[in-house]
Amino acid sequence: MKNKKPLTKPLTQLKLSVPAEEISISNFLTASGTFQDGDLLLNQKGLRFVSENKETPLPLPKEVDLQFSLEDLETIRVIGKGSGGVVQLVRHKWVGQFFALKAIQMNIQEEIRKQIVQELKINQASQCPHVVICYHSFYHNGVISLVLEYMDRGSLADVVRQVKTILEPYLAVVCKQVLQGLVYLHNERHIIHRDIKPSNLLVNHKGEVKISDFGVSAKLATSMGQRDTFVGTYNYMSPERISGSAYDYSSDIWSLGMVILECAIGRFPYIQSEDQQGGPGFYELLEAIVESPPPSAPSDQFSPELCSFISACIQKDPEERMSSLELLTHPFIKKFEDKDIDFGILVAGLDPPTNFTR
Numbered sequence: 001m002k003n004k005k006p007l008t009k010p011l012t013q014l015k016l017s018v019p020a021e022e023i024s025i026s027n028f029l030t031a032s033g034t035f036q037d038g039d040l041l042l043n044q045k046g047l048r049f050v051s052e053n054k055e056t057p058l059p060l061p062k063e064v065d066l067q068f069s070l071e072d073l074e075t076i077r078v079i080g081k082g083s084g085g086v087v088q089l090v091r092h093k094w095v096g097q098f099f100a101l102k103a104i105q106m107n108i109q110e111e112i113r114k115q116i117v118q119e120l121k122i123n124q125a126s127q128c129p130h131v132v133i134c135y136h137s138f139y140h141n142g143v144i145s146l147v148l149e150y151m152d153r154g155s156l157a158d159v160v161r162q163v164k165t166i167l168e169p170y171l172a173v174v175c176k177q178v179l180q181g182l183v184y185l186h187n188e189r190h191i192i193h194r195d196i197k198p199s200n201l202l203v204n205h206k207g208e209v210k211i212s213d214f215g216v217s218a219k220l221a222t223s224m225g226q227r228d229t230f231v232g233t234y235n236y237m238s239p240e241r242i243s244g245s246a247y248d249y250s251s252d253i254w255s256l257g258m259v260i261l262e263c264a265i266g267r268f269p270y271i272q273s274e275d276q277q278g279g280p281g282f283y284e285l286l287e288a289i290v291e292s293p294p295p296s297a298p299s300d301q302f303s304p305e306l307c308s309f310i311s312a313c314i315q316k317d318p319e320e321r322m323s324s325l326e327l328l329t330h331p332f333i334k335k336f337e338d339k340d341i342d343f344g345i346l347v348a349g350l351d352p353p354t355n356f357t358r
């Protein structure tokens, strides 16, 4: 999209009178009967704004109420693959805006799939800058398609794969944003995310970090019945959750602690060395999470603030964990707050995420 000021008026308020007699607009009129002048495009489908084909994930002007249909989106390339399906980079043909289109093929009853989409529509267009926006959701031929805000630097998993470890100042900035997203989900929406992990924390070139799969994982988890049908990773699951007990918001806090610790030490905390390829199996993991003492940040390598933050999250007793709101004022977050640390600079130096094999 061009670097122009976003539209300030709703499209519906723009009036255009089409002249009765022919005037010299032939320079702009294409063979298909489309009138184009700069960003403005007029044809039988009405008046639209188009923009250059650049993969810049600018937010849509609020006033543009896009009536999406899947036919309006053209595929650019595949950007990711999860256990539930494929994520593609798509472009809206008329507006030029890029989105991530996530298709989820689930072997569940059609009725349930329809319900999920119904609920996702309610959750759509969240009001938090640290939660990935879901603009639209469709259900077609057994597939749920979500039109998501495109995060052009991939996920935290992509970042860590390249940088190996994230230094504390950057980690604090990342963590603060995730916490802001969690406060929104927990306190305003009353939603447990249930699947906080590096691949669900997405990053853009501005250094913004946003929680994704909100709603999706939550709705799927509740609709499909818990553990038996869970298809993601168990690595970041809290002890109470992995052992099948009741769990609440604090389960997300355990997961956040595990993610931050992994980013700090450069390996999944329950693996002792990088030689342990593939990670532990389910029962090994279950035993480690439930039976062994909780992992912590080594105090000889990290600041007392980071160590304390990790231990405020990774407590086996859910009651002992701090809430997302409390953690926002933790000394680890406060320490770097006025330091003007730009995570965008770190991600700008990385290769764009192109390898989508898991």
Ligand code: ATP
Pocket: 079, 080, 081, 082, 083, 084, 085, 086, 087, 100, 102, 132, 148, 149, 150, 151, 152, 154, 155, 157, 158, 199, 200, 202, 212, 213, 231, 232, 233, 353
């Ligand atoms: P799982 O399916 O096991 O939960 P996952 O989170 O990696 O794993 P998806 O949520 O399907 O699976 O995402 C696959 C990948 O696609 C992500 O790791 C990320 O790199 C990319 N991706 C997902 N959503 C977006 C988005 N909105 N913008 C940019 N990239 C995205």
Ligand code: MG
Pocket: 082, 199, 200, 212, 213
């Ligand atoms: Mg995901």
